[in-house]
Amino acid sequence: MSEEHVDLVVLGLGPGGESVATQAARAGMTVVGVDERLVGGECPYYGCIPSKMMVRAAGSLAEAHRVAQLAGSATVAPDLTPVARRIREEATSDWDDTVAVQRLEDAGVTFVRGHGRLAGPGVVEVGDRRFVAGTGVVLNTGTAPAAPPVDGLADTPYWTNREALRATEAPAALVVVGGGAIGAELAQAFARFGTRVSVLEAAPRLLALEEPEASAVVADSFARDGVQVLSGARIRSVTHAEGRFAVAVTDAEGTGLDLSADRLLVAAGRRPNLADIGLDTVGLDPTARSIDTDERMRAGEKLWAVGDITGRGAFTHMSMYQAGIAVRDLTGADGPWASYHAVPRVTYTDPEVGAVGMTEQQARDASLAVRTGLVTALGTRGWIHGPGGEGLVKVVEDTAAGHLVGATAAGPSGGEVLAMLATAVHARVPTAVLREQVLAYPTFHRAVSSALDDLDG
Ligand SMILES: Cc1cc2nc3c(=O)[nH]c(=O)nc-3n(C[C@H](O)[C@H](O)[C@H](O)COP(=O)(O)OP(=O)(O)OC[C@H]3O[C@@H](n4cnc5c(N)ncnc54)[C@H](O)[C@@H]3O)c2cc1C
Ligand SMILES: NC(=O)c1ccc[n+]([C@@H]2O[C@H](COP(=O)([O-])OP(=O)(O)OC[C@H]3O[C@@H](n4cnc5c(N)ncnc54)[C@H](O)[C@@H]3O)[C@@H](O)[C@H]2O)c1
Numbered sequence: 005m006s007e008e009h010v011d012l013v014v015l016g017l018g019p020g021g022e023s024v025a026t027q028a029a030r031a032g033m034t035v036v037g038v039d040e041r042l043v044g045g046e047c048p049y050y051g052c053i054p055s056k057m058m059v060r061a062a063g064s065l066a067e068a069h070r071v072a073q074l075a076g077s078a079t080v081a082p083d084l085t086p087v088a089r090r091i092r093e094e095a096t097s098d099w100d101d102t103v104a105v106q107r108l109e110d111a112g113v114t115f116v117r118g119h120g121r122l123a124g125p126g127v128v129e130v131g132d133r134r135f136v137a138g139t140g141v142v143l144n145t146g147t148a149p150a151a152p153p154v155d156g157l158a159d160t161p162y163w164t165n166r167e168a169l170r171a172t173e174a175p176a177a178l179v180v181v182g183g184g185a186i187g188a189e190l191a192q193a194f195a196r197f198g199t200r201v202s203v204l205e206a207a208p209r210l211l212a213l214e215e216p217e218a219s220a221v222v223a224d225s226f227a228r229d230g231v232q233v234l235s236g237a238r239i240r241s242v243t244h245a246e247g248r249f250a251v252a253v254t255d256a257e258g259t260g261l262d263l264s265a266d267r268l269l270v271a272a273g274r275r276p277n278l279a280d281i282g283l284d285t286v287g288l289d290p291t292a293r294s295i296d297t298d299e300r301m302r303a304g305e306k307l308w309a310v311g312d313i314t315g316r317g318a319f320t321h322m323s324m325y326q327a328g329i330a331v332r333d334l335t336g337a338d339g340p341w342a343s344y345h346a347v348p349r350v351t352y353t354d355p356e357v358g359a360v361g362m363t364e365q366q367a368r369d370a371s372l373a374v375r376t377g378l379v380t381a382l383g384t385r386g387w388i389h390g391p392g393g394e395g396l397v398k399v400v401e402d403t404a405a406g407h408l409v410g411a412t413a414a415g416p417s418g419g420e421v422l423a424m425l426a427t428a429v430h431a432r433v434p435t436a437v438l439r440e441q442v443l444a445y446p447t448f449h450r451a452v453s454s455a456l457d458d459l460d461g
Pocket of ligand 2: 181182183206237239274317
């Protein structure tokens with residue numbers, strides 16, 4: 005085995021790893037970046053970008069259907085071909101990372117394609133190459149789709165996000181297992197392309213990690229799109245024969261149902277890529293769900309970790325944020341170091357659900373003195389918007405501290421309205437100061453001031 009001495013090895017080149025490797029090389033370090041699949045990770049090829057292209061295309065169909073209520077008539081003939089072409093040609097270069105590899109190498113990074121494993125502190129092996137890193141190793145191995153232990157499922161040709169986002173035509177009927185972010189976004193998108201969609205969610209509601217009021221407004225929208233949602237569902241078995249899936253389900257009332265579809269999408273969570281990366285060689289548990297990191301993203305001797313594997317929110321912006329922190333530590337800069345009190349997230353359903361910080365339940369579980377404000381319509385702008393203008397704003401205040409610790413904005417621009425709420429939670433802006441702010445008329449974000457008024461009950 006050949007041995008090569010470098011400053012830094014980045015194992016896994018998702019958005020965070022790619023960013024660490026590039027910045028560290030630009031700062032003058034000798035850097036090796038290792039990935040066994042595509043440089044850039046899940047987000048550009050099978051995640052955020054292609055899924056949002058799909059959501060955008062589906063949204064245009066939904067808007068066209070609203071013309072009848074607003075502006076005349078429009079004939080809509082859904083066809084997945086244009087967005088499938090955009091995903092293949094514009095987003096993923098046909099799932100080819102040549103450009104990303106080139107960008108990395110132009111920055112001075114040595115790229116190695118292959119499965120990497122730690123072999124002690126600061127040491128990574130890839131095939132017959134052994135890299136000894138003087139400064140250390142940054143882990144960014146990310147996640148892969150997880151399949152729930154459902155009888156028969158493993159023997160069927162089910163889709164994960166990776167196959168769904170390579171689809172070139174919309175199936176006639178689709179069963180989606182899981183009503184979290186991936187399941188909800190893709191279920192609604194396919195429904196708008198004419199697919200008959202059923203979502204099977206084990207939890208009592210869609211988007212179970214978000215505020216219940218947000219789940220309800222999304223569920224109403226799904227009903228309008230003709231998506232069947234079975235919450236509290238237990239999937240008993242899945243079989244596949246003659247091109248069709250048969251799914252046996254028990255619904256929340258205990259009634260047995262048999263669903264049939266030509267595709268089945270499993271969007272039931274992710275498993276971290278930690279089992280086979282040699283964590284035991286650095287004293288860490290390879291069966292753990294996540295890697296503990298300190299405020300500088302350090303995870304052990306000569307070891308840093310960033311991205312989904314840190315368990316701090318499986319989002320591209322979190323991976324990039326943590327990458328910036330790790331680079332500051334690696335290059336001897338001052339902080340700011342990691343803080344997770346204002347993690348923002350957006351689920352790109354229609355309505356979009358933007359959220360930051362704690363939900364009401366999380367704030368209560370943290371024993372904070374909580375009061376909440378809620379508006380379930382988006383004021384004058386929501387009314388002007390008409391069809392598709394549904395939404396809400398909910399704010400969660402720590403009354404002892406006098407500032408918001410969490411907030412949710414759902415609506416046509418929920419992710420954009422979120423910006424002002426995210427600033428308020430991040431900077432701990434006193435609620436009294438937020439109330440003094442003048443908000444332009446008639447914007448969607450004016451609903452924030454109504455939600456603040458509602459704090460008083
Ligand atoms: C359908 C979908 C939609 C999403 N939409 C959004 C969104 O709208 N907004 C958002 O913020 N987030 C979204 N996400 C989440 C987002 O994709 C991830 O949070 C993001 O990719 C960050 O992941 P990461 O940096 O941890 O690594 P990943 O992107 O998971 O990349 C990890 C890399 O490590 C490599 N690797 C793993 N193990 C090894 C090994 N042993 N050796 C070599 N290489 C290895 C893998 O090949 C991969 O390239 C979405 C995810 C999915 C699936
Ligand atoms: N817009 C975004 O930022 C975005 C979009 C997609 C994904 N993501 C990220 O990717 C991660 C993974 O997304 P995801 O949707 O796969 O996971 P998730 O954990 O958000 O949702 C999975 C859902 O599947 C359900 N489930 C699990 N087993 C089941 C079973 N046997 N039957 C029925 N339901 C079952 C769970 O109750 C849960 O609601 C998320 O945590 C999110 O951070 C982000």
